[in-house]
Amino acid sequence: MSHQLNIDKLDLQIISEMSNDASISYAELGKKLFVSGGTIHVRIKKLHEMGVIKGTRLQVNLRAIGYDVLAFIGIYLEKSSMYESVAKQLLKVPQIVRLNYTTGAYSMFAEIICKDSAELRKILQDDLQHIKGIERTETIISLEESFSRPINVSAAL
Structure with missing residues (x-):
């Protein structure tokens, strides 16, 4: 499935990191993954447009x-x-x-x-x-x- 949607290693790393903390800033995530905040922004936008990321939610007690x-x-x-x-x-x-x-x-x-x-x-x-x-x-x-x-x-x- 990831090949059909053109998802690469960086996309999966972004998904993994944001699944653990959706409030992380693009700049902070970029530093963690050794890319720019702008790259993170573009990738997240692409993942939204592809329907891979459907949204973010708060985890509430x-x-x-x-x-x-x-x-x-x-x-x-x-x-x-x-x-x-x-x-x-x-x-x-x-x-x-x-x-x-x-x-x-x-x-x-x-x-x-x-x-x-x-x-x-x-x-x-x-x-x-x-x-x-x-x-x-x-x-x-x-x-x-x-x-x-x-x-x-x-x-x-």
């Missing part, structure tokens, strides 16, 4: 701002052909932060972040149960996130 429940919802669909319409309805639930179409036991797998178990229960009962195409769900509550890390794209170098 959600518990510190009152979101105490992280859960995963396995969703069984009545028919796999209903995926698109169900996904559009799930997009309207702001607490669902990630949704994947999957193989295996579930048709879809959603990650949801709530303030507490009462909010989770409300979403499960009032929102998800009323979406046409959802046959049933299974909810898995995360007790602790042991780690979260970006993929090391420069490991292939």
